[in-house]
Structure formats: structure tokens, C-alpha cells
Amino acid sequence: MVMMPETKARKTWSLVTRNSPLPGFRLSMGFTLTYLTVIVLIPLTAILLHGARLGFNAFLHTVTAPRVMASYRVTLGSAATAALLSALFGMLLAWVLARYRFPGKRIVDALVDLPFALPTAVAGISLTALYAENGWIGRYLEPHGIHVAFTPLGIVMAMSFVGFPFVVRSVQPVLEDLDPAMEEAAASLGASVWQRFTRVIAPVAFPALLTGTALAFARAAGEYGSVIFIAGNMPMKTEITALLIVTKLEEFDYTGAAAIAGAMLALSFTIMLAVNLIQWWVQRREGKRV
């Protein structure tokens, strides 16, 4: 309603809803849409159409084959575990960075982004070297019967590595913006530390934590580079779905690869939708409060 032109109703429909004195709308919008179409929309359509060409039954048969189902279990199970670990440690880091002063804080803050900056292949071989039987960490875990490299635990490690910065970067700004006066008010009314955390901080930080965890889960579920080195890649046991797509491609089974990719895209878009809903919910809630 607000977006409608306030002056007299136009005869022709126009893309622009409010006139601006600035130039360049056609040029910038035209370039944006063309680029988006060529780079994202056409390739996305190609893969979805290829998957759809199979027909419903064949598609369902391909994406629910036992080896594919096993790869979903490995991928989603590991990604969910990694997302929970990311939520836990991400929350800890966001809290420490937002609330406390300590020497070297800037370095720690910069370091949190390392998994974004470090190429996934490098993370993969490095984690494998650390957690292998004779690695710096692995050699202390193996005698206790804890096998990380080439087991689902290794997949969880790699997925947590790439996922936890999403939680820190989602939660940290919210904690920083939280007015200390609210906590002071709660404290002056006799609230304990635990009560201040659960009643004042948690309700504000929760949507951000949920967003960050969803992003970490999405990244973990699609992750390839850091996982394949440490996973062992045993079909039915430690084979992730992304690797299965690559395997299908190497066997020249393009249709099978496209079908599984379609299933993964469905998951990606569901998570995107969920994140957008969380943000919409937060905006509405904040709108009500003001």
C-alpha cells in the first residue's frame, strides 16, 4: 500500500514504484538482472530441468537408492551434530568477544574468520594430518579408542570447523548492541546472573543464534573440500552426498548427479526460507516493541 505512487494512478505498470532524481536505474538494473540470469538463474534452471526430465518415479528411485539414502544419513547427521557444536562454541566465543576485555582480543576476533579465509582443501589435509593415528592430536586419542580421521567423527570435526564462524558472526553483533541498562535494571530488581542470562539476554540473542546455527548447518551439509580428505569416503559409511554427486559425474551418470543435486538444492532452499522467516519474525517483533 505504501509502495503505491501517491500521485494520480498511472496508465501503464511501471517497475519503479517511487520516482528518484538519480540517474542510472535502467543501466544498473539491466546489468544486475542480466548478470544474475546468466550466472545464477540459467544454470540453476538447467540442473532442475535435467533432474525433472527423469520423471517423478525415476527421480524418486534415484534419490532414494540405498547408497544415496546412506549418504543423506551421513551428511545430515554429521551436519546436525556439527551445527549443535557450532552453536555451543560459537555462542561461547560471541559472548567472550562481546562482553569481556582481554589482551589480544583483536587477534582472536580476526582469527574467528579463519575458516572463511582458509581454502577448504587446506583445512581438509591439515585436519587429517592432526587427527590421523600418528598426528599431533590423533596420537593421544587413538589409545583411548577414539578414532577421528576416516570416521563420521572426522566429518563432524571438519563440518564444525567451517560452520562455527557463522554462529559467532550472527550472535556477536546482537550481544554488542544489547543495552547494559536492561541488565542493570534486572540486577537492581534482584535477578541472579543466571536469571539475567535466561530472561534478558537469551530472548534477544536466540533468533540470531538460530540464524547462525541454520547457516552453519547449510554450510556443513553442502561442504565438500574440507570433508573428503578426513572422511575416508567409504560408501554406505562415511560417504557424503556432495562426494556422491562427484562420483556419479566420474561415472558419466549425469542424470543421476543432477537428480541428487536437485535433492540437495531443495534442502538449501528450505534452509534459506527458514533463515528469511526467522529474520522476518525478528523484524516484526522489534517493530512491535517500538
Next chain:
Amino acid sequence: MSGRGANSSSALLQPSMQQRTGRIVLIVAALLFLAVFLVLPVVAVFTQAFSQGWKMYADSIHQEDVLSALRLTGLVACISVPLNMLFGIAASWAITRFEFHGKSLLITLIDIPLAVSPVVAGLMYVEVFGLHGWFGPWLSEHNLHVIFAVPGIVLATVFVTFPFVARELIPFMQAQGSDEEVAAVVLGANGWSVLWRITLPNIKWALLYGTILAASRSIGEFGAVSVVSGHIRGQTTTLPLEVEMLYNEYNFTAAFAAASLLTLAAIVTLVLKKTIEVTSGVHRHTEEKEAQS
């Protein structure tokens, strides 16, 4: 704890002995986590790379295959990053300076590459340009190669770094508003001089920040590039792919030597990012806010 009600308001948040211990425990736990989880892998890369001594390290890096992989990685970044800068500027200009139908849909579409698995991203281009893809037969008729060649690697890299610049610029330009630009236009400036003299100087730090993120990702991209590359040594192997190939040949020292170059690039990225955050207003955190007030 309820017995401290008589104190002044700020004293209420003064930590008790117990809370100070809790604070130290949390800080130590966070630092330990980072040391084991982030610092140790970086140290391991360099230790493995130098495990056979300096000479072996230098020899590993001076292999012709590694050098050509390094050149290809540089070339791909030099093509894909400027393209995405151009897109970022155009998209943020259209989105933040005009009101139009479907704006939030457009913003969501720009985020798609962040949600898609890199392997699926690579496969998308195989579907379009591969031999069995839409344009594959036409391309091979004209002897043009996209998949298993450099253009495919560039496309896959453009896709995975697609939103980085735009996502930095859109909130930044939205917050900045368009008053200065409108004033310039009203006073008779044309569009290009507004862009060069007002918009670009105003957004330069956010633009640089997004560019660094895009460059870092384009240097390190593995999954998407791996699908379209074909792994032809000396021709379609980027540095991350060379790391993988050396590693799979059990040439661990050489793999970690090549990986150490990528790790250095990552460290440079983090330093540049933090420098921009501290010196400019981009992504400013509390500590800098406090220092300013």
C-alpha cells in the same frame, strides 16, 4: 546476591569474586578452543611443509606444475573479482537508490550462491556447457571449450563469489543514504561524475572489504572448481586442486608446501580485513566504538 540492592546502579554489575572466576574460565575456554581448533591446523600446515627442510620446501614450490597452478589461480581471481565488483556496484546502486517491485526477491536471489553446495554449483555449469549440456554440442562444433577448460573454472569461481561485494555494499549504501548524490544531480552533475566523485569515494572501504572477501574465496575455491576443471596438470589445475593431487599421490611435503602458500594468503586476508575494520567504519565492533566515544 540479592543483598547488594543498596549499592549504586553501576556497582550492581561490578563482578563479584565468583563472577570474576566465571569470566576467566569462559575466556580461557574460548582461547583454548581457538588454539586447538584454529591455530593448530595452521601450525600443522607449516610444520608439515618444512618437515624435510627449507631446500625441499623451496624445491616443492618451484615445481613447474605448482607454478602454473599459481598462475592459473591468479588469472582466475583477476577475472572473477572485477566482474563481481562491477556487479556489486550496479546491484547496490539499483537496490539502495531506487524503489521497485520485487526488491526483496532480488536481494534473496543474490544470496542463492551462498546456500548452494559448491559441488552442485560446479555441476550446474556442466549442465549448461558440458558435452551433454544445453550449449555443449554447439560449443564443440565451434571448437570452443568451457568445461574442463579455463572459462569453466572462471564461471564456477564467479558463481561462488557472486554475492560477496553486493552483500557488503547494499547495507552500507542503505545506511549512508543518497542525500549527497541527489544534491549533486540537482546541481547539474551527470550520473558518471556522481559515481566517480561521490559514490565511489564514499563506499571505498566497504567495496574494498567485499573485494577482499571475494578475492580470498576465489583463490581458495575447491569444490565448484574441482567439478569443472578436469584436473589437467599444468592447464586446468588451480592451486587448491594441485594441493589435492599432490596429497592423493602421497607427496605430502609438496602438498603442504603448496598449501602453505594458500594459508599465507588466508592470513593476509584476515590482517587486511581487521585493518579495514579498525581504520574505517566498516563492520565496526564494540571495542572500536568504545575507543571513539
